[in-house]
Amino acid sequence: MDQPPPRSPSVADVALKAGVSKATAARVLGGYGTVSDRVRDAVTAAARALDYRPNELARSMTTGRSGTIGVVVGDIENPFFSLAVRGITDVARQAGFTVILINSGEDVASEKAAVRTLLAKRVDGLIVSPSKESDVEHLQEAARSGRPLALLDRGSEALDVDTVIADDRYAAEGVTRRLLSLGHRRIAYLTACDTPDHLFRTPADINTGSVRRRIEGFLGVCRQEGLKDMERWVHVGAVTPDDTRRIVTAMLQAGERPTAIIASDSVIGLEVFKASRTIGLAIPSDLSLVSFHDADWTSVTSPPVTVVRQPVYQLGETAARLLVERLNGEGAKSRRVILQTEVVERASVAEAPA
Amino acid sequence: MDQPPPRSPSVADVALKAGVSKATAARVLGGYGTVSDRVRDAVTAAARALDYRPNELARSMTTGRSGTIGVVVGDIENPFFSLAVRGITDVARQAGFTVILINSGEDVASEKAAVRTLLAKRVDGLIVSPSKESDVEHLQEAARSGRPLALLDRGSEALDVDTVIADDRYAAEGVTRRLLSLGHRRIAYLTACDTPDHLFRTPADINTGSVRRRIEGFLGVCRQEGLKDMERWVHVGAVTPDDTRRIVTAMLQAGERPTAIIASDSVIGLEVFKASRTIGLAIPSDLSLVSFHDADWTSVTSPPVTVVRQPVYQLGETAARLLVERLNGEGAKSRRVILQTEVVERASVAEAPA
DNA sequence: TTGAAAGCGCTACCAT
DNA sequence: ATGGTAGCGCTTTCAA
Numbered sequence: 254m255d256q257p258p259p260r261s262p263s264v265a266d267v268a269l270k271a272g273v274s275k276a277t278a279a280r281v282l283g284g285y286g287t288v289s290d291r292v293r294d295a296v297t298a299a300a301r302a303l304d305y306r307p308n309e310l311a312r313s314m315t316t317g318r319s320g321t322i323g324v325v326v327g328d329i330e331n332p333f334f335s336l337a338v339r340g341i342t343d344v345a346r347q348a349g350f351t352v353i354l355i356n357s358g359e360d361v362a363s364e365k366a367a368v369r370t371l372l373a374k375r376v377d378g379l380i381v382s383p384s385k386e387s388d389v390e391h392l393q394e395a396a397r398s399g400r401p402l403a404l405l406d407r408g409s410e411a412l413d414v415d416t417v418i419a420d421d422r423y424a425a426e427g428v429t430r431r432l433l434s435l436g437h438r439r440i441a442y443l444t445a446c447d448t449p450d451h452l453f454r455t456p457a458d459i460n461t462g463s464v465r466r467r468i469e470g471f472l473g474v475c476r477q478e479g480l481k482d483m484e485r486w487v488h489v490g491a492v493t494p495d496d497t498r499r500i501v502t503a504m505l506q507a508g509e510r511p512t513a514i515i516a517s518d519s520v521i522g523l524e525v526f527k528a529s530r531t532i533g534l535a536i537p538s539d540l541s542l543v544s545f546h547d548a549d550w551t552s553v554t555s556p557p558v559t560v561v562r563q564p565v566y567q568l569g570e571t572a573a574r575l576l577v578e579r580l581n582g583e584g585a586k587s588r589r590v591i592l593q594t595e596v597v598e599r600a601s602v603a604e605a606p607a
Numbered sequence: 608m609d610q611p612p613p614r615s616p617s618v619a620d621v622a623l624k625a626g627v628s629k630a631t632a633a634r635v636l637g638g639y640g641t642v643s644d645r646v647r648d649a650v651t652a653a654a655r656a657l658d659y660r661p662n663e664l665a666r667s668m669t670t671g672r673s674g675t676i677g678v679v680v681g682d683i684e685n686p687f688f689s690l691a692v693r694g695i696t697d698v699a700r701q702a703g704f705t706v707i708l709i710n711s712g713e714d715v716a717s718e719k720a721a722v723r724t725l726l727a728k729r730v731d732g733l734i735v736s737p738s739k740e741s742d743v744e745h746l747q748e749a750a751r752s753g754r755p756l757a758l759l760d761r762g763s764e765a766l767d768v769d770t771v772i773a774d775d776r777y778a779a780e781g782v783t784r785r786l787l788s789l790g791h792r793r794i795a796y797l798t799a800c801d802t803p804d805h806l807f808r809t810p811a812d813i814n815t816g817s818v819r820r821r822i823e824g825f826l827g828v829c830r831q832e833g834l835k836d837m838e839r840w841v842h843v844g845a846v847t848p849d850d851t852r853r854i855v856t857a858m859l860q861a862g863e864r865p866t867a868i869i870a871s872d873s874v875i876g877l878e879v880f881k882a883s884r885t886i887g888l889a890i891p892s893d894l895s896l897v898s899f900h901d902a903d904w905t906s907v908t909s910p911p912v913t914v915v916r917q918p919v920y921q922l923g924e925t926a927a928r929l930l931v932e933r934l935n936g937e938g939a940k941s942r943r944v945i946l947q948t949e950v951v952e953r954a955s956v957a958e959a960p961a
Numbered sequence: 962t963t964g965a966a967a968g969c970g971c972t973a974c975c976a977t
Numbered sequence: 978a979t980g981g982t983a984g985c986g987c988t989t990t991c992a993a
Contacts, residue, residue, distance in 0.1 A: 261752065263986050274964045279987065286989090289962060306752075309727040310673065311986035313664050314969050321707070321728075329696065335689040342683065342710055351724060353675070354708045356696055370705060373663040374675075398615065398660075494903075526907050549848075550904030553880050617970050628980045633971065640973090643978060665970035668985050 262303040271299035282307060313375065322350050322576060323371030325381045326405070327359040333518055333546050333565055334382070337405060340569025341380060348577040350377065359384040359445070359461075359492075365391040372398060378576045380569075382406050385460035401579040403572045407462035408589065415575040416589045417568055421463045424561045424594040425470030428515060428543050431596070433478050436605035437513040437541065441486045441504060442471050443497070443525065444517035453487040464517055467545070471515065486511060497524035505532050505540070512605045513541035519548035522558060537603035547597055556600035564592045616657040625653035636661060667729065676704050676930060677725030679735045680759070681713040687872055687900050687919055688736070691759060694923025695734060702931040704731065713738040713799070713815075713846075719745040726752060732930045734923075736760050739814035755933040757926045761816035762943065769929040770943045771922055775817045778915045778948040779824030782869060782897050785950070787832050790959035791867040791895065795840045795858060796825050797851070797879065798871035807841040818871055821899070825869065840865060851878035859886050859894070866959040867895035873902035876912060891957035901951055910954035918946045 268278035273292055280286035281296040282305070288296075299305075313319040322345055326334040338354065345352050353376060357364040364384050368391050371379060378401040383389060386409045396402045396414055404416040432440050448458045456472065459465040468487055475483040488504065491497040501524060504511060516522035522544025526536065534540045536556060544551065547562035571590055578584050622632035627646055634640040635650040636659070642650075653659075667673040676699055680688040692708065699706050707730060711718040718738050722745050725733060732755040737743060740763045750756045750768055758770040786794050802812045810826065813819040822841055829837040842858065845851040855878060858865060870876035876898025880890065888894045890910060898905065901916035925944055932938050 260985095265986080275987090276964055276966090276989085277962085279989095280963090283988070287962065292962080306723075307727055308729060308986055310664055310667050310729045311969095312988075314668055314971095314986075315988040317969080319664065328693070329683070329689050330693040332686065332689070335683050335686070338708075339682070339684040339710070342708065346709070351728065352708055353705055354692075354696065355700070355705065356693070369660075373661055374705065375662060375664045520903070523903055523907060530907070548904075549874075549877055550902075550907075553877060553884070554904075554907050555909035614969095619970080629971090630973090630980055630982085631978085633973095634979085637972070641978065646978080662970050665985090666972075668970080668987095669972040671985080 261308075262300075262305045263308070264305075266303055267296060267299045267305050270303060271295045283312070317375075318377055319375045320350055321353055321374070321376045322378045322380060322573075322580075323353045323355070323368075323374070323376035325355050325357050325364055325367045325371070325379070327382060327384060328356050329354060331518065331520060332548050333563075336565040337382075337569035337572075340566040340571075341405075341573040344570050344573035344577060348573075348580075350577070350580075357382075357384055361385050361388045368392065368395055372400065376400065378402065378580050380405055380572050380576055383409060383462070386410075386462040386465070387460050401576055403576040403579075405572045406568055409462065414587050415572070415579065415584075416587070417572040417575065417592065418463060418590070419563045419568065419592050419594050421594070422466040422470035424545075424563075424596070425467035425515070426474050427596055428561060429471045429474040431602070432513050432515075432541065432543070433474065433480075435541070435603065438480060438605065439486065439509065439511045440471075440475070440483070440513045440515065441488060441511035442468055442515045442517070443488045443491050443500065443521055444468070445489075445491045445497075445521065446517075447490040447492060451490045453484060453489050455484065459489070467517070491517075491521050491524070494520065494524050497521050498528050501525050501528040502532065505529060505534060511540070513543070513602070516542065516544040519544055519546040519551065519560075522546070522548075522551070522560070526554060526558065537601050539606055541603055541605070542601040543596075552599065554601075558601045559599045560597050562595045562597050564594070567592055615662075616659045617662070618659075620657055621650060621653045621659050624657060625649045637666070671729075672731055673729045674704055675707055675728070675730045676732045676734060676927075676934075677707045677709070677722075677728070677730035679709050679711050679718055679721045679725070679733070681736060681738060682710050683708060685872065685874060686902050687917075690919040691736075691923035691926075694920040694925075695759075695927040698924050698927035698931060702927075702934075704931070704934075711736075711738055715739050715742045722746065722749055726754065730754065732756065732934050734759055734926050734930055737763060737816070740764075740816040740819070741814050755930055757930040757933075759926045760922055763816060768941050769926070769933065769938075770941070771926040771929065771946065772817060772944070773917045773922065773946050773948050775948070776820040776824035778899075778917075778950070779821035779869070780828050781950055782915060783825045783828040785956070786867045786869075786895065786897070787828065787834075789895070789957065792834060792959065793840065793863065793865045794825075794829070794837070794867045794869065795842060795865035796822055796869045796871070797842045797845050797854065797875055798822075799843075799845045799875065800871075801844040801846060805844045807838060807843050809838065813843070821871070845871075845875050845878070848874065848878050851875050852882050855879050855882040856886065859883060859888060865894070867897070867956070870896065870898040873898055873900040873905065873914075876900070876902075876905070876914070880908060880912065890955050893960055895957055895959070896955040897950075906953065908955075912955045913953045914951050916949045916951050918948070921946055 355367040382405040408416040551558040709721040736759040762770040905912040
């Protein structure tokens with residue numbers, strides 16, 4: 254009548270019940286080696302009777318593979334990342350891997366902790382969307398530890414690892430040229446990336462690779478067209494919707510307000526849309542708006558929003574595929590994949606007001 | 608000059624280098640037991656020199672705790688789930704747990720596989736948003752296996768476990784009454800939940816708890832008001848945006864079309880919005896729309912959409928908190944938490960057209 | 962084809 | 978305070 258410790262049955266238990274050795278039971282349970290049909294049946298029956306469940310932990314201990322990949326993104330709540338993560342999980346699952354997800358909040362310290370945790374849990378590989386391109390020693394370490402690493406949406410020159418990004422610079426250049434051709438001269442770029450003093454001076458201030466490239470593209474085209482000092486139109490620190498609202502409102506109510514705004518992601522784009530409406534500025538007659546990320550709602554607003562469509566799902570999918578290939582021992586040198594974007598012209602962009 | 612196997616250093620290695628026993632090194636490395644300051648320093652130094660990384664897998668093997676909780680949701684890409692998952696991960700992280708995420712695609716078979724995988728990986732606990740209330744033996748099993756389970760957004764009478772849901776029935780009743788009072792009689796309810804023949808007959812056809820309760824509320828109020836046979840206005844199978852578009856278009860172009868539509872989530876709501884616009888039906892004069900889930904974009908459309916605001920983040924947060932408490936040995940009997948919703952009246956609802 | 966035994970890296974218990 | 982040692986559940990030689 255005493256309670257035996259409710260330990261779940263192990264191979265040893267199954268072996269005992271099946272009347273074979275632990276090794277033999279393990280062979281059929283683990284699906285390796287060779288066993289006679291009779292023994293296989295006996296073991297299978299015993300396992301079923303005992304409701305045996307393999308312990309992946311123990312398996313991982315000896316094989317050295319955990320069947321897990323760690324994913325670190327800024328914020329799963331952001332539709333950009335949730336879509337990318339969907340791409341990752343789909344590929345991972347199909348390849349027999351499971352995904353551990355950690356949000357970094359775009360904070361390097363958290364990101365480091367996340368990577369450490371993941372490494373400690375012995376993930377087989379990592380997919381990281383590094384919050385800072387410059388601060389990557391922890392990633393370097395991960396890579397050196399022998400665990401494959403793939404970078405998502407943001408690269409790093411310093412890191413020789415598989416990388417999947419979009420053609421951000423090119424996209425920004427295109428958008429900027431279009432705006433310029435419509436007569437816009439006061440064009441603002443608004444990003445969540447922040448600097449210590451919340452001020453922007455040079456692209457070097459921006460640590461997020463994808464965003465830095467966009468700003469470089471934006472600034473470059475402006476310079477080409479003879480516009481100078483456009484740096485003052487780059488606004489950083491739109492971290493939360495509240496931040497964004499504050500920044501946009503200030504910007505739009507200033508003496509010399511922008512005639513066009515480029516939003517670095519759909520969450521920011523939405524806030525710009527809201528704020529301009531609140532202030533009473535009409536899009537696109539008073540203000541043109543272009544947003545990165547073709548979020549699903551951007552086509553139903555009035556007016557619908559012109560966006561840079563990024564292949565977000567594929568970004569995740571590709572990163573996962575590269576990683577899985579590497580985990581399977583394929584591929585020698587690291588690959589950098591650049592996925593193409595596309596500008597979806599809708600109705601939030603018009604000629605600059607006189 | 609020969610390569611020693613690039614095995615990462617273990618406690619034994621650190622102990623050797625520090626000139627202490629394995630047990631002692633383990634004590635400082637694991638942060639348990641007591642050690643002299645001198646020894647602690649020596650071990651710490653050795654660990655640093657060797658770049659020692661604890662192996663959580665091994666630790667889990669002996670402690671029986673993996674520091675991981677498994678989460679199974681329908682689709683992380685759906686803003687509802689990504690927000691709930693954010694709530695979960697925030698709480699989990701703070702409590703020192705890491706999250707393994709699996710999408711079920713609202714498919715019971717996938718859900719079962721997911722639970723099995725998670726159990727095999729020896730997660731400490733599970734949070735599941737069960738795709739079917741009726742089909743829960745795998746969850747029963749999980750619960751019986753001694754690993755705590757918490758249900759998210761959907762309950763099950765059959766399962767005596769911690770559950771966090773919203774007051775769906777109440778919300779649906781309120782929305783229905785409001786519509787009725789505005790003269791609507793042809794009110795459609797549109798959900799992603801599907802039935803084998805894609806036809807709805809009775810709430811018992813709907814296996815997703817939250818949705819079934821809403822439909823019961825909807826139907827109940829209608830019946831109360833003397834409307835009969837409202838079952839024919841319940842449409843199922845709006846799984847993908849394409850499905851939704853097809854269903855909505857057919858419904859709106861039928862001889863007797865609804866004057867109001869209740870969308871079961873924001874993804875569906877968005878599609879209804881798009882489709883009605885495509886068809887040329889004006890919201891709210893020709894068609895009233897109410898959507899569940901106060902997605903961020905619902906306030907910027909023209910007209911803005913009236914929604915049932917669910918405390919989605921808190922749903923996840925609470926589920927995680929209940930689970931963590933249970934993991935810490937607190938709480939005896941299972942708790943069911945019902946979070947309140949709120950109808951946010953915007954401008955997509957008006958009197959029924961004559 | 963099957964079995965015995967070593968060991969993965971760690972914790973935990975019992976001595977000292 | 979420190980060390981010895983027995984496992985955790987599995988895979989993997991090596992023999993038989």
